[in-house]
Amino acid sequence: MINDKGNLQAKAKKILGALGGIENIVDGSIDNCATRLRIQVKDKGVVDKKLLRRQGALGFICLPENQIQVVFFDVHKLADELRKQAKC
Structure with missing residues (x-):
């Protein structure tokens, strides 16, 4: 279930939290x-896949060097908002 459908800012905030917070994302x-949303995290162990699924994630791919790919619909707008909130 997508809890924040229509509220991209709130959804992005929850996704950042599920990824371990802004401090867990490599600049x-x-x-x-x-x-796919492609992100490198510092610690994959703190990533909450259940929370990501509740925000609409359809799947995950974990790669070497703490690279994570998360499948979402309309990922372009979501990635833009995540970068804005994380100031990356």
Whole structure:
């Protein structure tokens, strides 16, 4: 269930929290492709996948060097808002 449908700022804030907070995101590492949010985190152990799913995440890919890819619909607007809030 997407709790913040229509409220992109609130959704982005919850996603940042689920990723372990802004302090867990490597500076300048928020990126996206057509369907995936691509982020490098400092500690993958604090990422809350259940909370990400509640915010609309459809899947996850964990890669080396703490790279995480999260599949979302309309990822472009979401990535822009995450970068804005994280100031990346």
